[in-house]
Structures are given as structure tokens and as C-alpha cells.
Amino acid sequence: MDKAIVIENLSKMYKNNRGIQDISLEVNRGDIFGFLGPNGAGKTTAMKIMVGLMKPDKGDVRINGYSILDDYENAIRNVGCIIESVIPYPYLTAYENMKICSRYYENINDSRIDECLELVGLLKYKNERIKNYSLGMKQRIGIAMSILSKPQILILDEPLNGLDIEGMVEIRNLILNMSNEYKTTFFISSHLIHDIELTCNKIGILYNGRLLGVDSTDNILKNYSSLENYYLSEVDVNAGS
Amino acid sequence: MQALKAVYINELYKISKKKKVVVSFILTLAAVIIAAIIAFCLNSFAGIRVTGSSEFSLLVLSVLSYTLIPLFTAFICIDMFGGEFVEQTMKLTLTRPASRFKVFTGKVLAAASFIIANLLMVMILSVTASFFINGTSFNILKIILSYVLAFFPIFVFALMVILITNCTKGTTSAFMLSVLVFLLFTGLGIAFPYYKSFLFTSLFDWYKLFLGSYINIYKIIRNFFILCGYCIMLFGLGYYLFEKKDL
Numbered sequence: 001m002d003k004a005i006v007i008e009n010l011s012k013m014y015k016n017n018r019g020i021q022d023i024s025l026e027v028n029r030g031d032i033f034g035f036l037g038p039n040g041a042g043k044t045t046a047m048k049i050m051v052g053l054m055k056p057d058k059g060d061v062r063i064n065g066y067s068i069l070d071d072y073e074n075a076i077r078n079v080g081c082i083i084e085s086v087i088p089y090p091y092l093t094a095y096e097n098m099k100i101c102s103r104y105y106e107n108i109n110d111s112r113i114d115e116c117l118e119l120v121g122l123l124k125y126k127n128e129r130i131k132n133y134s135l136g137m138k139q140r141i142g143i144a145m146s147i148l149s150k151p152q153i154l155i156l157d158e159p160l161n162g163l164d165i166e167g168m169v170e171i172r173n174l175i176l177n178m179s180n181e182y183k184t185t186f187f188i189s190s191h192l193i194h195d196i197e198l199t200c201n202k203i204g205i206l207y208n209g210r211l212l213g214v215d216s217t218d219n220i221l222k223n224y225s226s227l228e229n230y231y232l233s234e235v236d237v238n239a240g241s
Numbered sequence: 242m243q244a245l246k247a248v249y250i251n252e253l254y255k256i257s258k259k260k261k262v263v264v265s266f267i268l269t270l271a272a273v274i275i276a277a278i279i280a281f282c283l284n285s286f287a288g289i290r291v292t293g294s295s296e297f298s299l300l301v302l303s304v305l306s307y308t309l310i311p312l313f314t315a316f317i318c319i320d321m322f323g324g325e326f327v328e329q330t331m332k333l334t335l336t337r338p339a340s341r342f343k344v345f346t347g348k349v350l351a352a353a354s355f356i357i358a359n360l361l362m363v364m365i366l367s368v369t370a371s372f373f374i375n376g377t378s379f380n381i382l383k384i385i386l387s388y389v390l391a392f393f394p395i396f397v398f399a400l401m402v403i404l405i406t407n408c409t410k411g412t413t414s415a416f417m418l419s420v421l422v423f424l425l426f427t428g429l430g431i432a433f434p435y436y437k438s439f440l441f442t443s444l445f446d447w448y449k450l451f452l453g454s455y456i457n458i459y460k461i462i463r464n465f466f467i468l469c470g471y472c473i474m475l476f477g478l479g480y481y482l483f484e485k486k487d488l
């Protein structure tokens with residue numbers, strides 16, 4: 001199977017002794033991988049390292065075969081991401097923010113910018129400054145910016161944060177649509193177990209900085225009545241050991 | 242190359258959209274205009290010749306290259322690095338296919354372009370004002386050379402501010418520390434005049450070496466290499482810290 005993302009022995013510890021330890025996992029091309037864990041489990045830390053915002057103490061991440069540490073530009077070229085909250089330049093309009101992102105890629109014209117803004121329902125607000133946007137609108141512009149270059153891989157950290165119910169459903173459908181139509185690989189973190197269950201076909205559980213297990217959603221639901229039960233049993237086993 | 246170009250154009254675009262920049266240009270313009278009006282009034286009504294035509298542009302340069310231009314350059318550099326880290330907008334740049342070296346270089350080039358634009362604007366305005374002060378006879382080449390040379394020490398200062406910004410966590414602390422370093426270097430230059438030429442703040446007026454009737458080539462080359470040394474060291478250190486910075 002073609003590997004889109006390979007994480008090898010990834011470790012990063014903060015001064016307060018929290019962080020992630022020895023995380024290794026592989027995500028196949030076309031997978032929608034859900035990274036599940038409570039607040040403070042280390043999901044964002046792992047994802048920050050995956051997109052080069054942070055350097056690991058140990059280990060490496062390979063995206064499309066390129067090391068994020070040794071060949072950053074090639075590794076990240078086909079990746080779109082949202083890490084933590086989306087913070088576009090507040091003094092620029094949505095269009096200007098998108099234009100700024102587009103300059104890093106070839107062949108992204110204004111019609112592609114409009115297309116992405118339309119997909120997230122922001123086209124009519126494209127000339128409004130971001131400082132006037134609500135939290136949900138900022139999240140939507142973040143999603144538009146992440147899909148602008150038609151990336152093969154999308155790394156999304158809590159992508160549904162700040163969205164209303166309608167927005168959550170729209171984004172969930174967008175993810176499923178991109179996965180079906182373009183075979184886009186997704187790496188999505190969330191603490192919302194229901195969303196992960198509805199969207200992802202493979203799930204990894206991160207707890208106290210350690211990866212407890214990785215399995216397909218189908219397998220999990222064969223053995224457990226719900227993803228929630230699987231999560232709680234994995235956490236119980238880990239807490240007991 | 243595309244990544245570096247993208248970073249550079251984006252930085253210039255962001256700079257041009259900031260109110261701070263517009264205000265800084267207006268204040269610089271106002272300073273030149275006020276200086277020109279004072280010189281004109283003293284010249285015409287009081288009979289006091291403050292400067293000749295050529296000297297007015299150089300007088301403006303000698304004042305602004307020590308005051309407003311480094312000040313506004315510091316604002317821009319702090320905004321470009323510290324400001325973006327604090328506001329977390331830096332994520333937008335750092336998660337694009339551009340290595341940190343290219344991001345750093347693009348930002349430094351944008352800061353250099355800001356200094357050039359500022360100097361160019363002051364030069365054009367002060368030369369225009371010179372027409373009104375003291376007729377048309379002035380040495381334009383001398384003025385252009387002075388403004389070109391004035392760029393280098395201000396650029397070194399910009400690199401110093403960038404280094405400081407990458408050492409600190411907040412924008413206010415970066416600004417205060419930059420001012421402190423500037424004052425410290427200036428103070429050291431006064432306290433130890435023998436070592437003055439090793440301090441970049443004493444080279445803000447190094448263009449004067451080219452203006453006299455006797456041109457000291459040895460001193461010019463030495464100062465040039467000192468400025469180059471500063472550039473290499475500050476760029477290297479600034480990049481090292483920028484590269485290590487986690488977001």
C-alpha cells in the first residue's frame with residue numbers, strides 16, 4: 001500500500017514533562033485518519049511537527065516519501081493544513097489572504113480562489129477584512145486556504161472548531177467528497193468522538209503523549225458497540241498498565 | 242526561487258497594507274517639508290543661510306538616518322517577525338512550501354526594500370525642496386551617492402532588530418531592547434572614541450567620507466568591511482534563531 005504519511009518514533013517533550021513519546025504510525029494514501037485524544041494528549045504537538053512548525057526531539061515524519069526535517073519544501077508541497085485556530089492576516093480581506101497563499105504555488109488563479117471561497121460559503125464576503133469575521137468564518141477561510149492548492153494530503157487539527165451545526169455538516173461532506181473524488185488523504189485530529197466516527201476510516205488514539213492503538217473504523221465497530229467504548233477500553237487498559 | 246519570490250512579494254504586500262507604514266511615510270514627509278519650510282524662511286526672511294542646495298538634502302539625510310528612518314525600520318522588522326509570531330499569523334507562511342531560510346531571506350529583503358523606499362522618498366522630496374531653498378545649482382550625484390551609502394548602516398540596524406526580535410517573545414520587549422542597543426552603541430561610541438569605527442551606529446554618517454575634497458580610501462574600505470561583517474554575523478545569527486523557533 002502506498003504510504004502518504006509515515007511517522008517514525010516521534011518524540012517531543014516540553015519543560016513541564018508533557019508532550020509526545022515514541023509515536024510511530026503510517027497513513028495510507030486515500031485514508032481519512034482520525035487522531036483521537038483528550039485535550040492535552042499531544043495531538044497538536046504531533047501535528048505541528050508534521051507540518052514543520054516545531055522540531056522534534058527525536059524521530060522524523062515522511063510525507064509522500066520526503067522527510068519533513070531534511071526536505072521540507074518537497075514534503076509540504078502537496079500538503080494543506082490547519083493547525084489549532086486559523087489566524088489569517090486581520091488587516092487583509094479574505095481574497096487578499098487567499099492571494100498571499102496562492103503565490104507559493106503554480107497555476108492558482110483568481111477563479112480557483114473564488115472556487116475555494118464558494119466551497120466554504122465565503123464568496124460573497126471575499127472583499128471584507130478578516131478582522132470583521134466571526135470565529136466560524138475564520139475557520140472556513142482556513143479550510144479554503146488549506147484546499148487552495150488542491151493538496152494530496154490535508155492535515156487538519158480540530159477543523160470543526162467554532163463552526164455551527166450547518167458548517168460542521170458542510171465541512172464533513174467536503175472532506176468525504178474530496179476523499180472520494182480526488183483520493184485526498186486526511187489526517188484529522190479531534191476530541192469530538194462522534195465526528196471522527198462519522199468521517200474517518202482509520203483511527204489512532206493518543207493518550208498522555210503515547211499512541212495507544214491504531215485500527216480501522218470498520219474493525220473497531222465490529223468489536224465494540226461504538227467508537228466511544230473502544231476509546232474508553234483503550235484508555236482503561238493504558239491507565240491500568 | 243518561486244518560494245523566495247512569493248515570500249518577498251507577500252511581505253511587501255503586507256507592509257503596504259499596514260496603517261503603520263502609511264503613517265511612517267506621512268511623518269517622514271512631514272519632517273522633510275517642515276525642515277524645508279524652516280530653511281526657506283530663515284533664508285528668505287531672516288537672511289540666515291542654513292544650508293546650500295546640495296547640503297539641504299544631506300542635512301535631511303543626516304538627521305533622518307539617525308532618527309525616523311531607523312525608528313520606522315525597527316517597527317517594520319518587529320512587526321514582520323515578532324508581531325507575526327505573537328499573532329500566530331506566521332503559521333500561514335511557515336506551513337507553505339518555503340524553507341525557513343527562504344522565509345527569513347524574503348523577509349529581510351522586504352525590510353531592505355522598505356529602507357530603500359524610505360530613503361528614495363526622502364531624497365526625492367528633499368531634492369525637490371532644494372529648488373525652492375537655494376536655486377538649482379546642486380550636485381545630484383553627490384546626493385545620490387550619499388543616500389545609497391546611507392542604506393548600509395540602516396540595513397545593519399534592521400538586521401540587529403531582527404536578531405533581537407528573534408531572541409525575545411514580545412514585540413514591546415523587542416522594541417525596547419532595540420532602542421537600548423541603539424543607545425548603548427551610540428554611548429559606547431562617545432565613551433570610547435578610539436573604537437568608534439567598530440560600532441555600526443557611528444557609521445550612519447559614513448557617506449561623508451565620500452563627500453570631502455580628500456577621499457580616504459583605506460578608511461572607506463575598512464568601514465565597508467566592518468558593515469559587511471555586521472551583515473553576515475547578524476544575518477547568520479538571526480536566521481539561526483528563526484530556524485530554531487517553535488510555533
